[in-house]
Amino acid sequence: QVQLVQSGAEVKKPGASVKVSCKASGYIFTNYHMHWLRQAPGQGLEWIGHMDPARGGAEYAQHFRDWVIMTRDTSSGTAYLELTNLKSDDTAVYYCARDSGRPGHFWYFGLWGRGTLVSVSS
Amino acid sequence: EIVLTQSPDTLSLSPGERATLSCRASQSVSSNSLAWYQQKPGQAPRLLIYDAFNRATDIPDRFSGSGSGTDFTLTISRLEPEDFAVYYCQEYVGSPLTFGGGTKVEIK
Numbered sequence: 001q002v003q004l005v006q007s008g009a010e011v012k013k014p015g016a017s018v019k020v021s022c023k024a025s026g027y028i029f030t031n032y033h034m035h036w037l038r039q040a041p042g043q044g045l046e047w048i049g050h051m052d053p054a055r056g057g058a059e060y061a062q063h064f065r066d067w068v069i070m071t072r073d074t075s076s077g078t079a080y081l082e083l084t085n086l087k088s089d090d091t092a093v094y095y096c097a098r099d100s101g102r103p104g105h106f107w108y109f110g111l112w113g114r115g116t117l118v119s120v121s122s
Numbered sequence: 123e124i125v126l127t128q129s130p131d132t133l134s135l136s137p138g139e140r141a142t143l144s145c146r147a148s149q150s151v152s153s154n155s156l157a158w159y160q161q162k163p164g165q166a167p168r169l170l171i172y173d174a175f176n177r178a179t180d181i182p183d184r185f186s187g188s189g190s191g192t193d194f195t196l197t198i199s200r201l202e203p204e205d206f207a208v209y210y211c212q213e214y215v216g217s218p219l220t221f222g223g224g225t226k227v228e229i230k
Contacts, residue, residue, distance in 0.1 A: 035219075045167065045210060047219040061218040095166055107214040108157035110178055112166035 002026035004096050004113035011119045012086050020116045022079045022096030029077035030054040032101045035109065036070065036081045038092040046092075050099070050107070053079065086120045093117050124148055124213050128222035134230040141198040143225045145211035150191050155214045158187055158196045161224075162207045170209075171196065201227070 007021040022034065035050040049060035051070040058070040069082040079096055094116045097109035125148040135141055145156070154174035159167035169178040171187035174194060184199040198205055206229050211222040 044223050045212070045221040047221070059217060097166075100172070105155070105214060105216065106172075107219055108169060108172045108212065109159075109167070110169045110172075112168075115166055 002111060004098065004111060006094075006096060006113040006116045009117040009119070011121070014087055014120060014122055016086050016120075017082060017084045018086065018118055019080055019082045020094050020096075020118070022081070022113050024077045024079070024098070027098075029072075030074060033099045033107070034070075034072070034079040035097045035099055035107065036068075036079075037095045037097060039095070039115075040089070040092040043092075048081070048094075051079065083118065086118075088120050088122075091118065091120045123218060124151065124215060124220050126211055126213060126220055126222035128209075128211060128225045130225060131223075132226045132228060134228050135201055136230045137201050137203055139201050141196075141201055141205070141227055143196040143198075143209055143227075145189075145194040145196070145222050147192045147194070147213060151194070151213050152215055154190055156187075156189075156194050157212045157214065158185075159210045159212065160205075160207045161210065167210060198227075 005023045010018045012018050030053045033050045033052050036048040038046050048064050051058035053072045067084045071080045096113040098111040100106040127146045129144045156174045158171040161167045170181050170185050175187040186197045188195050208224045208226045210224050
């Protein structure tokens with residue numbers, strides 16, 4: 001079926017890096033942009049950025065521009081989010097989400113992964 | 123960047139009652155580029171409404187969206203037990219995408 005399966009929870013120390021994966025199945029991976037969002041404990045949703053799996057290009061929200069990298073492997077239909085130089089306030093659930101696929105800026109999300117908890121603590 | 127303000131923070135209602143949730147934007151949301159999501163504890167958000175008033179696939183018709191410009195509303199006509207959750211609005215006019223802070227609908 002159509003789904004996004006994310007990698008498991010991670011525990012990291014401040015200054016470390018982590019790479020979260022999101023494997024798509026049940027649809028053509030390159031036909032939809034993949035977005036990443038996060039949610040700190042008890043908080044709301046924050047958009048990190050998105051990538052075009054067909055071309056490989058990515059766009060990041062300003063706060064994440066210098067320390068987040070989005071990549072993909074089209075052969076396996078997997079998107080990746082790498083977080084570098086982690087801080088304690090980066091502790092959050094990180095979600096991948098597929099956008100609508102409609103031409104244009106129709107970036108709403110009908111398909112989500114279950115989330116990956118990244119905990120940053122010394 | 124568009125700032126979305128949701129009100130109230132918490133809505134205490136009984137099953138069967140009507141819920142009215144508000145989402146106000148700091149500037150006009152063009153083309154009604156607004157979505158609503160429901161989130162339950164430990165789960166990913168679930169898309170309810172897109173383009174301000176279109177129900178997503180398999181969403182019951184007790185959920186409806188309305189509004190335009192800077193003021194949008196999500197209405198749940200008769201609350202079912204499974205509707206008690208947190209609701210978020212999201213705009214997709216430009217970049218970055220932004221979300222409201224959420225409204226918690228709790229059982230009275």
